[in-house]
Amino acid sequence: MLKILLTGANGQLGQEMLNRCPSGIKIEATDYKELDITSIEACREYVSKIKPDRIVNAAAYTNVEQAEDEPEKAMLLNRDGAANLASVSKEAGIRFLHISTDFVFSGKNSRPYSPDDRPEPLSVYGYTKLAGEEAVKSILGKDALIIRTAWLYSRDGKNFVNTIIRLLKEQPFLKVIHNQHGTPTSTVSLTDAIYAAIEADARGTHHWTDAGETTWFDFACEIQKQALKYGIIKEEKEIKPVTSDEFKTKALRPTYSVLDKSSFISETGFSPRPWQELLEENMKSKAV
Numbered sequence: 001m002l003k004i005l006l007t008g009a010n011g012q013l014g015q016e017m018l019n020r021c022p023s024g025i026k027i028e029a030t031d032y033k034e035l036d037i038t039s040i041e042a043c044r045e046y047v048s049k050i051k052p053d054r055i056v057n058a059a060a061y062t063n064v065e066q067a068e069d070e071p072e073k074a075m076l077l078n079r080d081g082a083a084n085l086a087s088v089s090k091e092a093g094i095r096f097l098h099i100s101t102d103f104v105f106s107g108k109n110s111r112p113y114s115p116d117d118r119p120e121p122l123s124v125y126g127y128t129k130l131a132g133e134e135a136v137k138s139i140l141g142k143d144a145l146i147i148r149t150a151w152l153y154s155r156d157g158k159n160f161v162n163t164i165i166r167l168l169k170e171q172p173f174l175k176v177i178h179n180q181h182g183t184p185t186s187t188v189s190l191t192d193a194i195y196a197a198i199e200a201d202a203r204g205t206h207h208w209t210d211a212g213e214t215t216w217f218d219f220a221c222e223i224q225k226q227a228l229k230y231g232i233i234k235e236e237k238e239i240k241p242v243t244s245d246e247f248k249t250k251a252l253r254p255t256y257s258v259l260d261k262s263s264f265i266s267e268t269g270f271s272p273r274p275w276q277e278l279l280e281e282n283m284k285s286k287a288v
């Protein structure tokens with residue numbers, strides 16, 4: 001039985017990793033209360049107590065807007081927390097899997113970003129996640145496994161899909177940004193990709209999202225279409241496309257952050273499915 005120490009287990013990804021844990025793997029689930037990853041002593045103590053074979057870090061400071069006002073807090077979790085877990089993994093001689101983000105890129109590309117493309121974050125969140133990646137790599141070198149993902153949503157978490165459904169119920173119409181391109185990713189497929197990467201003993205920096213690309217506007221339209229189909233909402237609302245200049249946010253986001261997944265696919269043999277299929281499965285699961 002492979003024992004995994006999972007951090008951030010109450011989050012979107014953490015919950016899915018628990019839901020979809022394959023036979024042959026035992027997860028020791030921790031969140032802030034059981035293991036605060038910003039304390040290296042706590043990390044060391046936990047690892048020596050439960051002696052895991054792997055550590056998977058699903059804990060992070062993920063509030064992109066709030067991070068602009070709390071850069072130290074975001075750095076403490078996204079850089080120092082990741083570094084603590086990497087150090088403890090090195091001391092214990094175990095593999096470490098860390099999750100990062102498309103927001104490490106600037107979005108100036110017009111073709112999918114490969115893992116080797118130069119990161120150039122635009123936001124505090126992106127900057128702190130990049131600092132986390134760099135810390136992990138400087139401690140573990142090529143043995144670290146870093147998986148960057150994007151536009152993540154789970155069935156019940158706080159995410160774009162559930163926000164759009166709520167707004168479709170509450171508002172007469174919606175305005176959604178149409179000039180930012182990326183790929184939605186279900187925690188279901190990310191979780192299966194993570195377990196495939198663990199089985200393949202993958203290392204290095206790789207990308208995982210669902211297949212295809214879209215804009216936030218088209219994503220919102222597809223959410224509405226499927227929410228109507230599965231009876232999650234009763235009434236169609238107008239969704240108006242706006243540009244990011246018209247819809248100001250504190251944090252700047254990349255206008256293009258499609259990720260090239262080919263190195264992940266060749267390392268693990270695990271391939272992505274179209275994002276629309278995963279969204280439909282998510283919607284179906286909400287309908288029952």
Ligand SMILES: NC(=O)c1ccc[n+]([C@@H]2O[C@H](COP(=O)([O-])OP(=O)(O)OC[C@H]3O[C@@H](n4cnc5c(N)ncnc54)[C@H](OP(=O)(O)O)[C@@H]3O)[C@@H](O)[C@H]2O)c1
Pocket residue numbers: 007008009010011012013014031032035036037038057058059060061062077081099100101102129148149150151152153157
């Ligand atoms: N969400 C996205 O769209 C997205 C996109 C690309 C990449 N990612 C990356 O994917 C990973 C998973 O994201 P997610 O959406 O599942 O995140 P999430 O739902 O925000 O979950 C993160 C979890 O970490 C916990 N946590 C906070 N501080 C902690 C600490 N000091 N020690 C231990 N745990 C702590 C959080 O607890 P509290 O809720 O109580 O703070 C929460 O349960 C992250 O690395 C994120 O950067 C996410």
